[in-house]
Amino acid sequence: MSSDTSTTSTPDAAAARTEGLAARVADLVVAHEPTARALRRDVHAHPELAHQEHRTTARIAELLADAGVAVRLLPGTGLIADIGPDGPRVGVRADIDALPVPEATGLPYASTAPGVAHACGHDVHTASVLGAGLVLADLARAGVLRHGVRLVFQPAEEVMPGGALGVIGAGVLDGVAAIYGLHCDPSLDAGTVGLKAGPITSASDHVTVRLRGTGGHTSRPHLAGDLVFALGQVVTQLPAVIARRVDPRAGVNLTWGAVHAGDVANAVPAEGYAAGTLRCMETEAWQHAGELVESVVADLVRPYSVRAEVSLVRGVPPVDNEVHSTAALDEAARALLGPDGVLPTRQSLGGEDFAWYLHHVPGAMVRLGTRTPGGTTYDLHRGDYAPDEAALAVGIGVLAVTAASERALPAGLQG
Structure with missing residues (x-):
């Protein structure tokens, strides 16, 4: 042709x-x-x-x-x-x-x-x-x-x-x-x-927050370190805090896909975790979001006598x-x-x-x-x-x- x-x-x-x-x-x-x-x-x-x-x-x-x-x-x-x-x-x-x-x-x-x-x-x-x-x-x-x-x-x-x-x-x-x-x-x-x-x-990373404590009886959460309550703070507060600490035009969003802690009603577990996906619409925000997640988690769990470990697997821009x-x-x-x-x-x-x-x-x-x-x-x-x-x-x-x-x-x- x-x-x-x-x-x-x-x-x-x-x-x-x-x-x-x-x-x-x-x-x-x-x-x-x-x-x-x-x-x-x-x-x-x-x-x-x-x-x-x-x-x-x-x-x-x-x-x-x-x-x-x-x-x-x-x-x-x-x-x-x-x-x-x-x-x-x-x-x-x-x-x-x-x-x-x-x-x-x-x-x-x-x-x-x-x-x-x-x-x-x-x-x-x-x-x-x-x-x-x-x-x-x-x-x-x-x-x-x-x-x-x-x-x-x-x-x-x-x-x-x-x-x-x-x-x-x-x-x-x-x-x-x-x-x-x-x-x-x-x-x-x-x-x-x-x-x-x-x-x-958007950029996408996998985030896992794992909490550890001594565990104990639910009648004495002050002695065990109330891990489930602390994990609840992470699950609800971390996405909210990040949304207030990053320019909203960057479109940062953290959504949880898995949360687990404990198996019985009358025992405070010694370990629990939340796993989710952190998404960012701008590359610059994505490059710094991981550091912010670790800092905010540390602040959130500090009052509850539990230890936090944050794992962030960098995904894609x-x-x-x-x-x-x-x-x-x-x-x-x-x-x-x-x-x-x-x-x-x-x-x-x-x-x-x-x-x-x-x-x-x-x-x-x-x-x-x-x-x-x-x-x-x-x-x-x-x-x-x-x-x-x-x-x-x-x-x-x-x-x-x-x-x-x-x-x-x-x-x-x-x-």
């Missing part, structure tokens, strides 16, 4: 080439979506937790090899695959691990692994990047892929501080000039995507979508879906280790609508999360058009 091979670099000409590319990709998506959907259902039925994704890795490698795409296995689990010419590459990333959540969808291809499910949509992410890879391989064989693309299938996104750090250390970004990804969004209808330049997710890369995604999505298919989105308090890639190269993440229009909004990390499979063709197409577009590369590397 002449629009794909022109060397004109004006904005209008580039947009016209993206339009032509989108039309070509749309036809290829129809051909490859069934393979991607079959992979999605297979992976969904056989979910694997972080760093255990051996079967998932093997299935992806098999499908890419069948399509003539060479793969390189990463240490442990995960893989990368290069498509197209040498030179600066565009990265396209998927996360392949599941969650320790029992599935409750009742789907014919529901999880066969007890207590494990793809409740965050990583099966959709994996299938979208696999499908985009098959489309891009066809474009490369046709001679219309003007730069190289690297598919990154990353393990262990669901554990802190995220598997991205390991694969970056293994060299997956060597030669990659920009990187793109997507994440399921159950608040958006299938057939649409959400975009935002700048921070789109915010995903900060680079402006040029976001514009590339926007142009590709509009060319494929039309202007009504691209919606503005807000920064969420969710964490995503895609953020680590953006500390090394520019890039952006798009939110993929997965709600059946007019249907139920199934939230992420719920056992009944059931994305509309119509979203899969959208994910494949948007990633493929973006990766193949000249705008996907930083401005200085565009042809």
Whole structure:
């Protein structure tokens, strides 16, 4: 197609080439979506937790090899695959691990692994990047892929501080000039995507506060050190104090997910703990929040004759979508879906280790609508999360058009 091979670099000409590319990709998506959907259902039925994704890795490698795409296995689990010419590459990333959540969808291809499910949509992410890879391989064989693309299938996104750090250390970004990804969004209808330049997710850390005392009889809490009461102060007061000690525009939020102390009604326990997640919408606040947590906990428990130990596992910074890369995604999505298919989105308090890639190269993440229009909004990390499979063709197409577009590369590397 002449629009794909022109060397004109004006904005209008580039947009016209993206339009032509989108039309070509749309036809290829129809051909490859069934393979991607079959992979999605297979992976969904056989979910694997972080760093255990051996079967998932093997299935992806098999499908890419069948399509003539060479793969390189990463240490442990995960893989990368290069498509197209040498030179600066565009990265396209998927996360392949599941969650320790029992599935409750009742789907014919529901999880066969007890207590494990793809409740965050990583099966959709994996299938979208696999499908985009098959489309891009066809474009490369046709001679219309003007730069190289690297598919990154990353393990262990669901554990802190995220598997991205390991694969970056293994060299997956060597030669990659920009990187793109997507994440399921159950608040958006299938057939649409959400975009935002700048921070789109939040920083996220795991916090555990463990209290220890002597224990004793509930009739004499003054002798035992009332550990349960002290733990109650930590649970209720720590989030409130932090909210007053940090600029509210930083969006700092501490929410507890587990609290435990004692097993009987008439004994003061000697040990108890609270565990939760600390989220920050700004990187600067995230960098200092841990020190504040330790200081406030020490002040809160001091009157109660108990000892406090704070464990903070640093997680991920915010995903900060680079402006040029976001514009590339926007142009590709509009060319494929039309202007009504691209919606503005807000920064969420969710964490995503895609953020680590953006500390090394520019890039952006798009939110993929997965709600059946007019249907139920199934939230992420719920056992009944059931994305509309119509979203899969959208994910494949948007990633493929973006990766193949000249705008996907930083401005200085565009042809």
